[in-house]
Amino acid sequence: METLKEKIQSVPQAPGVYMFLDKKGRVLYIGKAKNLKNRLRSYFQAKEELSPRIVSMIKKAHDLSFIVTENELEALALEASLIKQQKPRYNIVLRDDKNYPYLRVDPQEPWPKPEVVRRIKKDGALYFGPYIPASAVWETLGFIRKYFRVRPCRYDLSRPRKPCLSYQMGRCPAPCAGLISREEYMENLNDVIRFLKGQKDELFEALEKKMKTLSEQLRFEEAAKVRDSIQALRRAFERQKVVSAELGDMDVVGLYREGSDSLLMVLFIRNGLLVGTKDFYLKDTSGEQDSVLIEEFMKFFYAKDTVLPELIIVEVLPEDRQTLEGWLSQKRGSIVKIKRPVREQEKALLAMARENA
Numbered sequence: 001m002e003t004l005k006e007k008i009q010s011v012p013q014a015p016g017v018y019m020f021l022d023k024k025g026r027v028l029y030i031g032k033a034k035n036l037k038n039r040l041r042s043y044f045q046a047k048e049e050l051s052p053r054i055v056s057m058i059k060k061a062h063d064l065s066f067i068v069t070e071n072e073l074e075a076l077a078l079e080a081s082l083i084k085q086q087k088p089r090y091n092i093v094l095r096d097d098k099n100y101p102y103l104r105v106d107p108q109e110p111w112p113k114p115e116v117v118r119r120i121k122k123d124g125a126l127y128f129g130p131y132i133p134a135s136a137v138w139e140t141l142g143f144i145r146k147y148f149r150v151r152p153c154r155y156d157l158s159r160p161r162k163p164c165l166s167y168q169m170g171r172c173p174a175p176c177a178g179l180i181s182r183e184e185y186m187e188n189l190n191d192v193i194r195f196l197k198g199q200k201d202e203l204f205e206a207l208e209k210k211m212k213t214l215s216e217q218l219r220f221e222e223a224a225k226v227r228d229s230i231q232a233l234r235r236a237f238e239r240q241k242v243v244s245a246e247l248g249d250m251d252v253v254g255l256y257r258e259g260s261d262s263l264l265m266v267l268f269i270r271n272g273l274l275v276g277t278k279d280f281y282l283k284d285t286s287g288e289q290d291s292v293l294i295e296e297f298m299k300f301f302y303a304k305d306t307v308l309p310e311l312i313i314v315e316v317l318p319e320d321r322q323t324l325e326g327w328l329s330q331k332r333g334s335i336v337k338i339k340r341p342v343r344e345q346e347k348a349l350l351a352m353a354r355e356n357a
Helices: 004-008 036-045 052-060 072-086 135-147 182-197 200-216 220-239 290-301 321-332 344-356
Strands: 016-021 027-033 063-068 102-105 115-117 126-128 250-258 261-270 273-282 311-314 337-339
Touching: 004 036, 004 063, 016 036, 016 072, 027 036, 027 052, 027 072, 036 052, 036 063, 072 290, 072 321, 102 135, 102 182, 115 135, 126 182, 135 182, 135 220, 182 200, 200 220, 250 290, 250 344, 261 290, 261 344, 273 290, 273 344, 290 321, 311 344, 321 337
Parallel strands: 250 311, 311 337
Antiparallel strands: 016 027, 016 063, 102 115, 102 126, 250 261, 261 273
């Protein structure tokens, strides 16, 4: 039977994904390469540069297989997908299989409503999140239903119905009974979208204009409800952890080492607000470079269905930043940048992530 070194001789000098297998054919490790032959040779030519984890893997490896791809970007996408599916023993796999909750709003629907989802689809809808902890998404949805008067139900509204209890409680304008026009309903929905985007100035301007219009139409009870919503929103925005509106959307990834283990902490900044944090524990990472840990984390975490930010701040740049940026940009549908902190606010956020890891 061919040895691993002999098998490598027949591997092409092309981009792709490779897998080391044990005697029973189980996948031990999955990696990607710009040049498969050169990458696989490196495992046997410079063993002193390998981490203890990889040295242990090579000792158990009995076979290998590979898949040639068109380019390195395709190789990274395939590698991330295979690692997510296979969870090989010697890859750095974060023990977190959760799909985080998001709020979905589809303005294309006849009578749109915000709803909680855990899967993101390319369906033209708007997605907001992630919400961590998950309880935050239900608190946000409850607030929306209380103050924005959009329907909470899943009923088919193609046929008229009697208004339900939500209408009686003043929390739904009863489009099911034809008690609101679609134009007016969509104004309510647009207020929800402004709220979720953190567009405070635009939201308050729209609500104050609505309150004035309702008063002029002598619809004083409805105007009072809008006034109450404005007051509740002001209190809600005051409680939010505002970082800086200038920062927009970003993830901040902090890394902390303790002994042979490592911790990663991610801060999720959306529209300048700190909307959540999440930490990940990595065991037995001694001998691993920070750049490798950051790259492995990104390949695992962002392989999930997730709303990607335009910027990811890290203390140490991942090994293959350019390919990672290409893959993430492809997933997002627009440019994603990975960089070290430059502005003081970015440095402070990274320090916060590192200290809380």
